[in-house]
Amino acid sequence: MSERIAIIGGGNLGTAIAEGLIKSRFCKPDAITITKRNPATLKELEKKGVTITADNTTAVKQSDLVILAVKPFQVAAVIEGFKKQLTAKHTIVSVITGVSLSDLQEMVKKSLPLFRAMPNTAIAIQESITCISYSNATEQQASFVVDMFNTLGKVALIDEKLMDAATVLGACGTAYAMRYIRANIQAGIEIGFDAKTASLIAAQTVKGAAELLLKNGSHPEQEIDKVTTPKGCTIVGLNEMEHRGFSSSLIRGVIASYNKIAKD
Ligand SMILES: NC(=O)C1=CN([C@@H]2O[C@H](COP(=O)(O)OP(=O)(O)OC[C@H]3O[C@@H](n4cnc5c(N)ncnc54)[C@H](OP(=O)(O)O)[C@@H]3O)[C@@H](O)[C@H]2O)C=CC1
Numbered sequence: 001m002s003e004r005i006a007i008i009g010g011g012n013l014g015t016a017i018a019e020g021l022i023k024s025r026f027c028k029p030d031a032i033t034i035t036k037r038n039p040a041t042l043k044e045l046e047k048k049g050v051t052i053t054a055d056n057t058t059a060v061k062q063s064d065l066v067i068l069a070v071k072p073f074q075v076a077a078v079i080e081g082f083k084k085q086l087t088a089k090h091t092i093v094s095v096i097t098g099v100s101l102s103d104l105q106e107m108v109k110k111s112l113p114l115f116r117a118m119p120n121t122a123i124a125i126q127e128s129i130t131c132i133s134y135s136n137a138t139e140q141q142a143s144f145v146v147d148m149f150n151t152l153g154k155v156a157l158i159d160e161k162l163m164d165a166a167t168v169l170g171a172c173g174t175a176y177a178m179r180y181i182r183a184n185i186q187a188g189i190e191i192g193f194d195a196k197t198a199s200l201i202a203a204q205t206v207k208g209a210a211e212l213l214l215k216n217g218s219h220p221e222q223e224i225d226k227v228t229t230p231k232g233c234t235i236v237g238l239n240e241m242e243h244r245g246f247s248s249s250l251i252r253g254v255i256a257s258y259n260k261i262a263k264d
């Protein structure tokens with residue numbers, strides 16, 4: 001493809017997107033420009049052939065697809081800074097939490113295809129789930145953006161009103177899964193493994209469990225039934241976790257996170 005991509009905001013997610021784009025060969029590294037005020041931290045991407053700069057205006061001018069990956073409170077000023085460079089060739093993709101398509105439309109003030117995409121950091125290794133909604137885009141423009149995120153993992157097209165929920169489940173979810181894995185590693189060390197082996201076992205076990213659901217299309221409880229030998233050790237462990245509020249604490253955490261987005 002010949003489109004040039006500008007990633008405005010080369011932080012945790014912006015760099016993960018750049019890494020994923022390079023790995024997937026969706027585009028050549030020299031078709032990507034990534035910006036931040038202090039671009040010195042982007043040297044690794046520069047070594048791979050990506051253009052790094054603090055100049056949003058030139059990055060936008062020289063691109064067709066603009067991915068906004070700054071923090072929510074920064075977006076209005078950032079768009080204001082490059083707004084004059086936006087022309088009919090541009091498509092805007094925002095991965096910013098809590099900023100709606102209509103907010104973006106007000107900031108951009110031009111009739112351009114606008115996308116909200118909610119990926120997670122596994123986009124760096126093409127294993128994201130990216131929830132997408134959009135406005136003002138043709139079928140061709142939409143399929144270009146969807147194809148791009150499909151090369152970076154899986155895509156769910158969703159109603160925009162579910163975007164905050166998608167943020168919590170899909171994007172924050174990476175951190176929640178990591179904490180679950182970390183707790184397993186801590187427990188694994190207590191019952192005898194060195195940290196490295198405990199980490200391998202915990203991570204591969206979670207990966208295998210997720211793959212069972214994705215490949216079999218089954219419900220978690222069906223897979224649990226296959227593991228819980230009657231009178232065995234799994235059910236004893238699971239029930240103790242539930243007595244201690246395992247599912248309840250996860251549900252409450254997800255809802256607290258969701259309420260935080262609504263409050264901001
Ligand atoms: N991290 C995640 O897993 C996810 C994050 N998001 C959303 O993505 C966005 C980015 O999050 P995250 O990457 O974690 O945040 P970071 O703080 O890591 O990244 C934001 C980046 O924006 C840069 N920046 C700030 N001002 C400007 C500017 N004027 N021009 C260009 N770049 C600028 C900052 O660098 P500098 O200070 O050098 O300018 C920083 O590197 C947020 O809106 C977040 O809600 C969504 C899904 C997942």
Ligand SMILES: O=C(O)[C@@H]1CCC=N1
Binds near residue numbers: 097167171172
């Ligand atoms: O913590 C945050 O606000 C961002 C949104 C999703 C993941 N990180």
